[in-house]
Amino acid sequence: MTFVLRMVWRETRASWARLLFFFLCAALGVAAIVVLRSVVQNVRITLTREARSLVGADIVLQAPRPWSDDARGRIAAGIAGVVVRARTEVVETQTMVRAAIDPNAPVKLIELRGVEAGFPFYGAIELSDGKQYTHHLVRNHGLVVHEDLLADLGLQVGDALAIAGETFEIRASFTRDRVQQATGLQLGPRVYIDLADLRATTLLARGSRAAHEILLRVDEPDIDATTTRLRHLLRNDVASVRSWMTLEDRLGRNLTLAENYLSLVGFAMVVLGGLGVWSVTRVLVQEKVRSVAILKCLGASARAILAIYVLQVLLMAAAASGMGVGLAAIAAGAIPPDVIKPLGVSSVTITASAAAQGASVGLLVSLLFAVVPLLDMRRVKPLRLLRADVGAEATRRRDWAGWLIGAAVGALLVGVAAWQANSLRAGLYVTAGLAAVGLLLALASRIVVRLVAPLAASRQFAIRHAVLGLSRPGNQTRVILMAVGLGAFFVLTVRALQVNLLADLDEQLGSNLPDLVLVDVQPDQLSGVQAALGAHARRPPSLNPHLRARIVAVNGRRQALADLDAVRKVGPLAREFALTYRDALEPNERVVAGQFWSGRQTSVASAEDADAEVSMAEDLRDDAKLDLGDVITFDIAGRRLRARVTSLRNVAWGNEQNGGFVFVLRPSAAVEALPQNFLAFVQLQDGSSSRNAVQRALVSAYPNVTIIDVRDIIGRLREVVDNVALGVTIVGLVTLVSGTLILIGAVAMTRFQRLYESAIYRTLGASTRRVVMLVAVEYGVLGFGAGAVGAVGALALSWTLARFLFDLTWRPATGLLLGGLAATTLLVMVVGVVISLDVVIRKPLSTLRGEA
């Protein structure tokens, strides 16, 4: 053992710098795992600590409609016997506001939250002036608004806002309200108002969109049982009951999932680093063949020799993992607070468990990738010290033990991936995916080498020898093509996809997409709204009746949704649907079965008369097993409507201009008499003055109508696309850096071979310039190959994703891909020449005398 340890020290002393370079690639992957896991764990620690504040109460009951007396009775029964420490109600809705002082001031969509005294039970509304929030601030027409709103409208505390035709005073602004985090997309800044004042406005008129909540504070031991009881009692209402504990569970589950999947990104990078480790170990084994033979001659056993090099690899991998953790600490410290603020944390500290996981993965993957090439050392015959041709004879035999260990290494890699994803299936998929990408890249590399092979007959010295160099024995061509190609592939795919997504957004903006969507237009407001739009509209607005319905029976069979399980079984039918009625198809629809009606249905005067006609999106046929001829009974705000499915439509959801409805009813007197409001899609004359004027006019006349500025939303979507693309690009760039490190390492590892060749060329009369040209052409060809592999891969994957995942019209992003190809060629060429420069300028004699 002492001998083994001493040899490890001696071997490491001689080549640690060269070897560690390769292990740096693994260090980058380790750093990625540690940073990603730490970010998620930091978020989890903060969120779990604040779960109660996020829910704002111990138990929250929420419904899309005002609580009926019947429902209130059941709630009372549910909490009977439980000590309710406090109870309060909250109503949330959206509306448009403007400065009260100026009827022509710009308007803004806000999230309005009506609260009572006692709110919030937990959490805090952090006021900009540092003072404590109290209900007095909102009582009697007061408002507490998010400071973004003040900035957006150019207002300050003390100014007044017009909401639903009434004037409210802004009494304070807040920077952050860590209370009841809204789920889904928040459309505007939040404003707090007294619930009594909100109820006195017209905003909560029948049919308006609002969330009605009852918040309860109960003793901790009662929370679970009370939540379960209330859920049971409200099982037939469209209502949800949640507690901070369930939120904690859900957050915990989601975050664990996020952490595990993000770690797979890091794992993929460690595997790329592993590729570098594999490559360096292969070269190491080639270099050490003579030393191994000598050691065997001197009496060392194959096991002892293998132990020396495995321990050396372990030492390097441990150093690299340590470096990875260090890099992660530096990277975590360098994350700008603005980037992680939306996640609810202000800084990221490396957690011990993330560091331990990252380091273990780095160590394991490095070792696994090194073991297979190291196994070749067992087969080195000491006889080769006497006869050089012995190696070839020995490698001809099949090495079953090697194959077995290779298979075990593969299985262990799946194990590490499964451990990272916390799912065997995900582990299998990721490893299989990586193996497939690796195989494809290896195949592509082989094709590239084959394609340039004819250039070996070129009349140009540099081209001829550069191409010959690519197929030199023991060369790193395939490793460089794979590593750099993979990096280029990642970056180019993401960028190509981003180009496609943004171009699609632009196309939608330039097409028939509405500028404004008006929600909740009441039937009696239709003519008024049309008049208000007047000359501002480019064409008459498209008005779509909008009915909210639940399916209560199919073919007379009642949908009994007694509990959560029943809802799950019914699946897609359990939700609330938006219905409309019209007598024509939209451009994004086509009938795939049955026949779409023409004209009104005159036979149905009232809902009880006969079955109405309904056309259904074909998606539901597969999802819910509904089909042509089925009779569906809808409950629309307490009114029943039976409708027979007479046609199935294919709806291009990504292209919907007038909403896109799953169910479309045939117009009839009965249908038109149902409770409904209208959605209006408005296209305006060009220019922002038109948009502001229309919004102002509508807000003052119809405060209940919510106006969604589509351009605003698209702008926000564009930001989301940009941010996601930036995130993925960073991962891609880190991969490219890994690839470049592997490239630098690979060039450095083959330096000795190149040194000798260069010395021979120069002895034979080649000038330094000619040798530099030769190196430049060789790496230029390699870089072009890697860039081509990346660009073609990006072309294929961006097409697949655009076509099947995002449903976009694919654009090849030719300029981007050509730019990427040129950049990759240049990168590899420059790195190759710079790293080989000392080889080229060294005096040939010292090399030939073996002093190198």
Place this chain on the structure above:
Amino acid sequence: MIDLVDVSRTVPSGAGPLTILHPTSLSIARGRVVAITGASGSGKSTLLGLIAGLDAPTSGRIVIDGTDITAISEDALARLRGEKIGIIFQFFHLLPSLTAFENVLVPMEIAGVADAAARANQLLAEVGLQARGHHYPSQLSGGEQQRVAIARALSNDPAIVLADEPTGNLDSTTGRQVIDLLVNVSRQRGRTLLLVTHDPALADVADDQVQLRDGRIVS
């Protein structure tokens, strides 16, 4: 000490099996200095490789100090070499990442010898290189490298020393010095020395000569 009984070696080649050593029997007594001579390709190095256990014979038995080395495993062979056989090569074959001192040390470390460092220094002194112990092979001349190789071959005090063209890569003066050193040290210690050479002048220093031609012993 060394007994070869009907030992032959055949290797595959493009034109069919090629016999590089025809069935050969040979016996070498303890303490003898034996020169194996012959032209290039006569089978000298093959014979040496077989005696060192670096290669396995196609047929026959090789017995070293009572052990039939054709019947033992690779690791047992390695152990046997570590304990009983020291080998010197034409191309020195020192470990390039180790200093001269460490190169001499390695066989003793493998065998677990207690006072290895002192003995390594003593051996380096014997070959006249005490002052160069901290130098790497690339910093030594050919003659110096071969002297380190001799010190290394003697480090475990082996009963048998095998030398394959030890002067083949040296000039004649240095070659002569190396051979004198090798033969003197072997005789002083009473070791069996097998010297492969194609130089008749060098072979003359041996007690016995075995001449090979086309894989057969001719004298």
